[in-house]
Amino acid sequence: MKQLIRNIKIALVVLLVLTIGLGTGLVYQQYQSQTELLAVAGENKASLRTRYAQAGSIVAKDGVVLAQSEDGQRQYAEDIYVQLGTSQLVGDYTHHMSNTIETQYQGEILGNKRGITEQLLLDLAGRGLQGDDVHLTIQGDLSSLAYQELEPYDAGALVLMNYKTGEILASVSTPATEMSNIIRYEDIPDTALFNRALNSAYQPASTFKVFTSAAWLTSPNFQPDFTLECSGEPLYPGGARDKGHGLMDLNEAFAASCNVYFGELANKMGEEHFSEFLNNLGLDKIDSLDRLDVRPARYDISAGKNDAGLLSWAGAGQPVGNLIAEETPLHLALVASAVAGHGDYPEPYVVEKIVNPLQRETRVHKADKASMKRMFAPELAIRLEQLMIHGVESSESVQYNAAIPGVKVAGKSGTLERENVESYQKTGLWMGFLAEPNYPFAVAVVVENVETSSETAVVAGRNMLQYAMDYGIQ
Ligand SMILES: [Zn+2]
Structure with a gap:
């Protein structure tokens, strides 16, 4: 009898402890999720700090902690x-930037998006108030190096990715x-909160000649041996x-980035075919990277339909007049990926798993089962790859600077000159990839x-490909 009473007492105590434990987690997390929106709407700093006191971490692929409480x-x-190198992507818990991991994964990071069973299990283990960790595909070391590559310039952006898996590495x-400046909302340089890698509208300049080449190679009017003086x-x-290049065929015009040659290709294939080709690329449908816009x-x-001069500028990749061509560095990296992948490119992603x-x-994505999309027919992509490798190998090209000894590098450069501004106003672009199966x-x-x-x-770009080789696949 004594034993029984003792057992009942123990059971009651255990129940009581459980109830308190469960209650706290459930009630607290429910409260958090109900008031989540307040954080976005400008909650005061002290209460935000409390909210994030036990928030989960944001971790890079190489183990570097990008955010933690x-x-x-x-x-x-x-x-x-x-x-x-990760500020606009990772974001701030004060949500001065909205298109970030901190904001878009807030529910997971604070731990208030769980099912009731998971929350009970965590409460039982005494971890009910802690948030989940978000693991990214981003590498800390490569992000640091990429930032340092861009640091000498006023502004810029860089996207480095694995073209087999779709992982964004930087x-x-x-x-x-x-x-600390972002959190205080003080001393922020102009446009420093803007994520150019995902949200800018850069004009492609001569990198567009990859599309002009591709459209020409698939045109009913294609002539394999077309040359032009x-x-x-x-x-x-x-x-x-342009400055004048002499006798050009497709290989040499691509390496020298000859505007006159590519302008003539646009006219030879015609606006209708060129437009149809561009519309079928699918790049206008790529509007997200996981939950990021x-x-x-x-x-x-x-606009070049009845204007041969304008159409020739479209072929050269300089969107003058009413021509429109704009894309983000992420799109540009996907074009390089599609050529590298013999026409197919993987869905890009940045969040690997939530723990x-x-x-x-x-797991948010499985690296071994990338979902591939087609941008170019395989034989077309192989021809584009040849052009891009030849461009880097040609000592006549500025792209010669991209060569890495012993490795096949493919690429296309571009320079955008803005009209009606000082001479010191050019935008330089490059997309490239390693045509090496072990270094995708x-x-x-x-x-x-x-x-x-x-x-x-x-x-x-060359330096980043070299670093990616050095640091390998994690
Ligand atoms: Zn030329």
């Missing part, structure tokens, strides 16, 4: 270059600023011109307000 404080990457935008003068009133690409060259406080993993890396770089040609972006 320690001693009740939200902290960001310890290394300043990693912090600067996505960097400059200017950037320390997280480039004097530099436009072939149509107000049309595409991406500005979709836009191509509209219909709860009991180490239960929810593609990169896109844009640097703004540069003085000379695209050598700047070319060199930054």
Whole structure:
């Protein structure tokens, strides 16, 4: 009898402890989820800090902690270059930036998006108030190096990805600023909160010649041996011109980035075929990266329909007049990926898995089962790859700066010259990839307000491909 009473007492105590434990977690997390929106609407700093006191971490693929809550404080990457190189992507718990991991994964990070069973299990283990960790495909080391590549320039962006799996290894935008400035909302350089890698509208300039080539190669009017004597003068009133390249075929025109040649290709194939080709690329439908918004690409060259001069500029990739061509560095990296993948590119992603406080993993993507999309027919992509490899191998090309000894590098550069502004107003672009099965890396770089040609972006891109090889696949 005594034994029984003791057992009953123990059972009651256990029940009581459980009830209190369960209650706290459930009630607290429910409260959190009900008031989640307040955080976005400008909750005061003290209450935000409390909310994030036990929030989960944001972790890079190489184990570098990008955000964590320690001693009740939200902290960001310890290394300043990693912090600067991931600031617009990771985001701030104060939500001064909205298109970020901190904001879009807030429910997981605070732990208030769980099912009731999972929450009860966590409460039982005494971890009910902790948030989940978000593991990214981003590498801390590569983000730091990418930031340093862009640092010399006023502004720019860089996307480095694995073209077999779709993992984004680095996505960097400059200017950037320390997280402490963002949280205080003070001393923020102009546009430092804007994520150029995902949300800018860059004009592709001569990187567009990959599309002009592809459209020409699939045109009913295609002539394999078409050559042209480039004097530099436009072939149509107000049309595409350049410094003059002499006798050009497709290989040499691509390497030299001859505007006159590519302008003539646009006219030979015609606006209708060229437009149809651009519309079928599918890049206008890429408007997200996991839960992050991406500005979709836009191509509209219909203004060149009855204007041969304008159409020739479309072929050269300089969207003058009412021609429209704009895309983000992410789109540019996907074009490089599609050529590298012999026409197919993987769905890009940045969140690999969510891990709860009991180490239960929810995989967001499976790297071994990338879902592939087709941009080019396989034989067309192989021809484009040849052109891009030849471009880098040609000592006549600024892209020669992208060569890495012993490795096949493919690429296309571009320089955008803005009209009616000072000479010191060019944008340099480069997309490239390693045509090496063991190093499936593609990169896109844009640097703004540069003085000379695209050598700047070319060199930054080459360096990133080299770093990606050095650091390997994690
Ligand atoms: Zn030319």
